[in-house]
Amino acid sequence: xxxxxxxxxxxxxxxxxxxxxxxxxxxxxxxxxxxxxxxxxxxxxxxxxxxxxxxxxxxxxxxxxxxxxxxxxxxxxxxxxxxxxxxxxxxxxxxxxxxxxxxxxxxxxxxxxxxxxxxxxxxxxxxxxxxxxxxxxxxxxxxxxxxxxxxxxxxxxxxxxxxxxxxxxxxxxxxxxxxxxxxxxxxxxxxxxxxxxxxxxxxxxxxxxxxxxxxxxxxxxxxxxxxxxxxxxxxxxxxxxxxxxxxxxxxxxxxxxxxxxxxxxxxxxxxxxxxxxxxxxxxxxx
Amino acid sequence: xxxxxxxxxxxxxxxxxxxxxxxxxxxxxxxxxxxxxxxxxxxxxxxxxxxxxxxxxxxxxxxxxxxxxxxxxxxxxxxxxxxxxxxxxxxxxxxxxxxxxxxxxxxxxxxxxxxxxxxxxxxxxxxxxxxxxxxxxxxxxxxxxxxxxxxxxxxxxxxxxxxxxxxxxxxxxxxxxxxxxxxxxxxxxxxxxxxxxxxxxxxxxxxxxxxxxxxxxxxxxxxxxxxxxxxxxxxxxxxxxxxxxxxxxxxxxxxxxxxxxxxxxxxxxxxxxxxxxxxxxxxxxxxxxxxxxxxxxxxxxxxxxxxxxxxxxxxxxxxxxxxxxxxxxxxxxxxxxxxxxxxxxxxxxxxxxxxxxxxxxxxxxxxxxxxxxxxxxxxxxxxxxxxxxxxxxxxxxxxxxxxxxxxxxxxxxxxxxxxxxxxxxxxxxxxxxxxxxxxxxxxxxxxxxxxxxxxxxxxxxxxxxxxxxxxxxxxxxxxxxxxxxxxxxxxxxxxxxxxxxxxxxxxxxxxxxxxxxxxxxxxxxxxxxxxxxxxxxxxxxxxx
Numbered sequence: 001x002x003x004x005x006x007x008x009x010x011x012x013x014x015x016x017x018x019x020x021x022x023x024x025x026x027x028x029x030x031x032x033x034x035x036x037x038x039x040x041x042x043x044x045x046x047x048x049x050x051x052x053x054x055x056x057x058x059x060x061x062x063x064x065x066x067x068x069x070x071x072x073x074x075x076x077x078x079x080x081x082x083x084x085x086x087x088x089x090x091x092x093x094x095x096x097x098x099x100x101x102x103x104x105x106x107x108x109x110x111x112x113x114x115x116x117x118x119x120x121x122x123x124x125x126x127x128x129x130x131x132x133x134x135x136x137x138x139x140x141x142x143x144x145x146x147x148x149x150x151x152x153x154x155x156x157x158x159x160x161x162x163x164x165x166x167x168x169x170x171x172x173x174x175x176x177x178x179x180x181x182x183x184x185x186x187x188x189x190x191x192x193x194x195x196x197x198x199x200x201x202x203x204x205x206x207x208x209x210x211x212x213x214x215x216x217x218x219x220x221x222x223x224x225x226x227x228x229x230x231x232x233x234x235x236x237x238x239x240x241x242x243x244x245x246x247x248x249x250x251x252x253x254x255x256x257x258x259x260x261x262x263x264x265x266x267x268x269x270x271x272x273x274x275x276x277x278x279x280x281x282x283x284x285x286x
Numbered sequence: 287x288x289x290x291x292x293x294x295x296x297x298x299x300x301x302x303x304x305x306x307x308x309x310x311x312x313x314x315x316x317x318x319x320x321x322x323x324x325x326x327x328x329x330x331x332x333x334x335x336x337x338x339x340x341x342x343x344x345x346x347x348x349x350x351x352x353x354x355x356x357x358x359x360x361x362x363x364x365x366x367x368x369x370x371x372x373x374x375x376x377x378x379x380x381x382x383x384x385x386x387x388x389x390x391x392x393x394x395x396x397x398x399x400x401x402x403x404x405x406x407x408x409x410x411x412x413x414x415x416x417x418x419x420x421x422x423x424x425x426x427x428x429x430x431x432x433x434x435x436x437x438x439x440x441x442x443x444x445x446x447x448x449x450x451x452x453x454x455x456x457x458x459x460x461x462x463x464x465x466x467x468x469x470x471x472x473x474x475x476x477x478x479x480x481x482x483x484x485x486x487x488x489x490x491x492x493x494x495x496x497x498x499x500x501x502x503x504x505x506x507x508x509x510x511x512x513x514x515x516x517x518x519x520x521x522x523x524x525x526x527x528x529x530x531x532x533x534x535x536x537x538x539x540x541x542x543x544x545x546x547x548x549x550x551x552x553x554x555x556x557x558x559x560x561x562x563x564x565x566x567x568x569x570x571x572x573x574x575x576x577x578x579x580x581x582x583x584x585x586x587x588x589x590x591x592x593x594x595x596x597x598x599x600x601x602x603x604x605x606x607x608x609x610x611x612x613x614x615x616x617x618x619x620x621x622x623x624x625x626x627x628x629x630x631x632x633x634x635x636x637x638x639x640x641x642x643x644x645x646x647x648x649x650x651x652x653x654x655x656x657x658x659x660x661x662x663x664x665x666x667x668x669x670x671x672x673x674x675x676x677x678x679x680x681x682x683x684x685x686x687x688x689x690x691x692x693x694x695x696x697x698x699x700x701x702x703x704x705x706x707x708x709x710x711x712x713x714x715x716x717x718x719x720x721x722x723x724x725x726x727x728x729x730x731x732x733x734x735x736x737x738x739x740x741x742x743x744x745x746x747x748x749x750x751x752x753x754x755x756x757x758x759x760x761x762x763x764x765x766x767x768x769x770x771x772x773x774x775x776x777x778x779x780x781x782x783x784x785x786x787x788x789x790x791x792x793x794x795x796x797x798x799x800x801x802x803x804x805x806x807x808x809x810x811x812x813x814x815x816x817x818x819x820x821x822x823x824x825x826x827x828x829x830x
Binding site for chain 2: 174175176178179181182183184185194197198200
């Protein structure tokens with residue numbers, strides 16, 4: 001016989017958070033950008049590298065947003081402009097979260113010398129301003145997609161380590177971790193089965209925040225000529241190209257900037273909802 | 287006598303419109319001037335919400351849907367701004383559960399009291415300082431000259447609560463509301479604080495409203511009592527009448543669950559008694575880190591005991607007595623003691639990780655807070671099945687089968703296996719924690735304050751369950767608690783610890799009938815008093 005009635009199931013916190021309008025806007029924006037990034041070669045009206053005219057032309061029936069300085073279809077390039085940045089930041093941030101989580105778990109749980117070693121290296125990397133660090137790494141590793149992904153991973157791992165380490169240390173003090181220790185569970189099992197699953201929401205928020213930051217950084221690099229290079233379409237690069245015609249044709253600056261902003265805003269709105277759902281302060285990790 | 291406080295059809299709701307939940311549901315009651323009135327209920331019964339409403343306060347998100355509260359002719363919900371602030375403090379004051387959160391951390395005790403004196407009385411300068419000293423004397427705070435200059439965090443829990451009481455006395459309010467003021471305090475401190483509260487309330491002629499989950503305490507200090515459940519008033523009347531003859535079935539359960547010194551549990555099975563766990567001259571101190579690695583003060587000093595198969599040893603002590611440290615040493619959560627702890631023929635020493643797996647299996651522990659001891663990311667099935675997989679190398683299917691059987695043994699429905707801990711009630715969580723410990727088929731079960739996070743009725747059923755399991759399985763149990771009444775219900779032998787030293791140790795009846803030290807006597811007296819009160823009331827009820 002049951003002692004008391006079964007309490008009702010607790011509704012999913014994630015579903016509750018998605019009901020908020022700002023979160024819905026964020027998720028919609030991100031979804032649009034993801035579809036464009038994945039399928040733009042098939043959706044876009046023309047190839048991004050095909051040359052149609054001698055130079056700048058105004059919008060027309062064939063080219064809805066006109067053509068750029070060397071006569072390529074501007075709409076097609078705008079639609080594909082986030083592909084590389086998104087890919088590089090997604091891969092880089094994912095690697096940073098994975099590596100950062102493992103290091104953070106070890107530092108936070110084991111403490112002592114291992115903690116000191118991991119955290120001092122982390123501090124050293126974080127002491128270098130991000131953009132300077134990225135510039136140095138680009139000069140070292142080059143600027144193809146693989147190298148840029150590695151660079152993003154290197155730059156964002158230390159931040160993840162810090163956040164995961166702090167959370168791990170607070171979780172390690174809880175009785176269920178103590179119970180596992182008293183049972184004599186092996187350390188990897190304690191880290192991966194007892195502690196890591198409780199980082200879930202935090203890691204999702206970390207991944208998204210690092211990604212949005214990485215996208216901005218890569219665009220800045222491309223603008224400076226250190227990132228993605230021609231003929232690959234990229235918003236940062238497009239802003240840079242627009243600098244010479246900014247007073248005559250300002251939409252060449254406004255359109256890629258707006259595309260970039262909508263992606264970043266979308267990610268941040270979505271993250272805020274996610275963070276609320278898991279009760280994490282998104283400000284603290286940014 | 288006229289009613290001092292009149293609550294009329296009060297309904298307070300929480301939540302969004304459309305899906306509101308009533309925390310206080312249509313409550314009507316009257317409290318006469320100068321009365322001592324208790325409001326009793328378990329967590330979530332709405333007793334604190336009702337108590338706050340008496341001061342015209344509602345928590346954020348709460349809404350007074352219906353009814354009103356009238357205090358000495360004033361409708362408290364009609365007050366706003368300055369009128370409300372003057373009303374609180376002068377007419378009605380509150381002593382909350384956690385004194386630390388109601389004292390300003392960066393102000394000394396003197397500053398806190400002075401601020402209130404200037405706010406509520408015409409006293410200034412030297413006269414105000416004199417009043418601070420008077421208040422501190424009155425509330426029994428030691429050495430007022432030195433204590434005035436301390437900050438709240440430099441005081442003990444009992445002293446903090448005395449400061450809060452002193453600040454309540456500043457304006458001599460006509461109503462004092464106390465919300466579980468002693469829950470965070472040890473039993474002996476609790477008794478002294480309660481005595482002080484009733485004394486000063488009588489002195490200034492204030493009406494006292496005392497909110498508590500503990501019917502025992504309420505019975506000791508209140509003439510009237512109201513019992514709340516799910517926001518509703520279940521029963522209300524003279525304390526004597528309710529103790530002697532509870533009408534509502536819920537009140538009867540509460541009264542029956544009052545921890546009193548009960549009859550002895552049946553003796554352990556198995557003859558002759560066979561020792562399973564023995565500690566001999568165990569001494570322990572935490573090592574200090576730093577250049578001078580001298581030891582800290584001894585947490586345990588020369589502690590010896592024996593625990594037999596099928597027997598429960600009750601370990602009683604207040605916070606800081608070393609009882610949890612002893613449990614940690616046995617389980618291997620801390621290490622580095624001198625003396626020996628033996629599990630049958632094996633010696634228990636060093637941290638759990640360094641012990642043999644078979645040895646670890648034989649000692650299992652259940653923790654105080656069930657929610658913190660169960661991993662929120664795992665299902666009950668994973669939690670309860672884990673020991674079988676770790677210790678016996680079971681397959682997932684075998685472990686599942688054992689878990690189903692264990693849950694049935696603990697009166698838990700099998701559907702719980704797919705649930706996560708936060709979807710369970712407190713009582714169910716603690717049963718799951720017990721199930722996890724039993725899954726290892728241990729020789730010794732350590733229960734560290736397992737009932738203190740639970741409501742009284744749930745507490746009683748968990749104790750009954752533990753007694754039954756012990757009878758059926760013949761497990762030896764080390765039962766740690768600050769509550770002598772709970773221990774007397776389950777233990778065959780009792781050991782009393784104070785500041786790391788054994789004050790009393792012996793068979794249950796011997797310790798209770800003739801305690802060797804004044805300390806144990808003091809612990810016992812608290813329970814004896816309420817027990818005598820109950821018996822007296824039962825006799826009175828029979829006579830009338």
